[in-house]
Amino acid sequence: MTEALRLDNARFLRGNAACPGCPIPKELDTLLSVMGKRTVLVVPASCTSVILGDTRGTPSTVPVIHSAMAASAAIASGVERALRARGEKDFNVVVWAGDGATGDIGFATLSGAAERNENILYVCYDNEAFMNTGIQRSSLTPYGAWTTTTPEGKREFKKPLPLVMMQHRIPYVATASIGYIFDYEQKLRKAKGIKGFRYIHLLSPCPPGWRYDSSLTVEVAKLAVDTGIWPLFEVENGEFRLTSVSKTHLDKSRRKPVEAYLKLQGRFKNLTQEQVQEIQRMVDEMWEEIKALVKK
Amino acid sequence: MIEVPEYSVPLARPKLGSAGKTGFWRTSRPVIDYQKCTKCRLCVIYCVENTIDLMPDMYPRIDYDYCKGCGVCSNVCPHEAITMEPEVK
Numbered sequence: 001m002t003e004a005l006r007l008d009n010a011r012f013l014r015g016n017a018a019c020p021g022c023p024i025p026k027e028l029d030t031l032l033s034v035m036g037k038r039t040v041l042v043v044p045a046s047c048t049s050v051i052l053g054d055t056r057g058t059p060s061t062v063p064v065i066h067s068a069m070a071a072s073a074a075i076a077s078g079v080e081r082a083l084r085a086r087g088e089k090d091f092n093v094v095v096w097a098g099d100g101a102t103g104d105i106g107f108a109t110l111s112g113a114a115e116r117n118e119n120i121l122y123v124c125y126d127n128e129a130f131m132n133t134g135i136q137r138s139s140l141t142p143y144g145a146w147t148t149t150t151p152e153g154k155r156e157f158k159k160p161l162p163l164v165m166m167q168h169r170i171p172y173v174a175t176a177s178i179g180y181i182f183d184y185e186q187k188l189r190k191a192k193g194i195k196g197f198r199y200i201h202l203l204s205p206c207p208p209g210w211r212y213d214s215s216l217t218v219e220v221a222k223l224a225v226d227t228g229i230w231p232l233f234e235v236e237n238g239e240f241r242l243t244s245v246s247k248t249h250l251d252k253s254r255r256k257p258v259e260a261y262l263k264l265q266g267r268f269k270n271l272t273q274e275q276v277q278e279i280q281r282m283v284d285e286m287w288e289e290i291k292a293l294v295k296k
Numbered sequence: 297m298i299e300v301p302e303y304s305v306p307l308a309r310p311k312l313g314s315a316g317k318t319g320f321w322r323t324s325r326p327v328i329d330y331q332k333c334t335k336c337r338l339c340v341i342y343c344v345e346n347t348i349d350l351m352p353d354m355y356p357r358i359d360y361d362y363c364k365g366c367g368v369c370s371n372v373c374p375h376e377a378i379t380m381e382p383e384v385k
Contacts, residue, residue, distance in 0.1 A: 013311065013312050014345055015314060015316070015318045015361070020345075026345075052308075052314075053308060053314040055308045056311070057314040058309070058310060059310070207366075214367060
């Protein structure tokens with residue numbers, strides 16, 4: 001029997017329907033191995049719904065509830081309360097949602113569950129567009145990015161969702177990137193030990209949607225952090241803390257120029273030099289805001 | 297938590313290869329040069345499909361039944377011990 005079939009610990013099994021180079025199986029494997037077997041996943045319509053497959057078999061070794069896009073946080077709240085009412089102990093209810101189901105369609109239930117401080121973990125894997133339906137823009141698509149609905153590049157800015165969730169004053173908010181997988185794992189471990197609403201925003205590169213070669217997934221995810229576009233931080237009970245390599249990035253000279261991240265991806269290939277400078281300026285501005293948050 | 301009896305309801309069960317033998321998707325095959333491998337395990341950590349197993353001697357081994365040939369392992373390998381070879385010559 002191979003390593004993956006020994007189901008003593010929760011795993012995400014190989015041979016699933018994810019695209020080559022898609023980091024979602026690895027992210028879910030990390031999530032399940034940290035959360036353990038007594039976990040219920042709630043997955044709104046997204047790429048993950050396809051990866052989890054049909055009744056002939058699923059790569060997930062824990063129960064999964066497929067939900068409507070807008071309902072995932074509400075369903076997870078109900079599941080958590082029902083399990084608690086049955087007298088169950090030591091279980092985790094996890095919402096695994098894409099950026100569209102988090103920032104656009106499901107934002108009302110997400111905000112509601114955060115406000116009620118439901119005891120669930122919400123993980124948003126952010127591939128920065130509606131990838132499953134064919135790369136349509138979402139409110140988390142970054143400025144200048146090509147999608148099928150923004151053929152000339154998006155004109156608006158990416159919604160700062162981790163900071164919005166921070167303003168809900170929930171016990172734990174964190175950002176993560178698949179390029180720094182141990183940082184992500186450590187944040188999951190920390191979130192598991194906290195009671196209340198926990199939110200992790202995970203940057204998850206998408207080879208077909210971001211228009212880069214499938215072998216560059218980890219490199220792109222690392223560069224997003226190294227250039228400062230995607231800062232790694234956690235907010236625990238209101239205390240803001242930078243983590244992993246982002247600790248050093250308050251000093252501008254330690255951050256790579258944003259071109260390093262943008263030039264790898266075909267979705268940014270039509271950017272003019274002025275737009276690249278505009279993105280660099282926005283990143284520098286964001287780090288000034290972070291500086292103020294760290295001091296607090 | 298909730299035990300569902302086997303084969304009573306049409307529920308999906310955990311299955312290796314839920315999308316079939318995904319190794320057929322591969323256009324290029326990662327090949328490990330064990331002379332160059334330093335057992336750093338970065339390929340095991342970063343294989344996005346979880347298809348690289350760690351052997352008892354701490355060397356990685358690729359499960360070609362399910363490897364989709366994305367090339368992430370070859371990209372993260374710091375010693376260039378994994379090369380991508382075309383499946384069709």
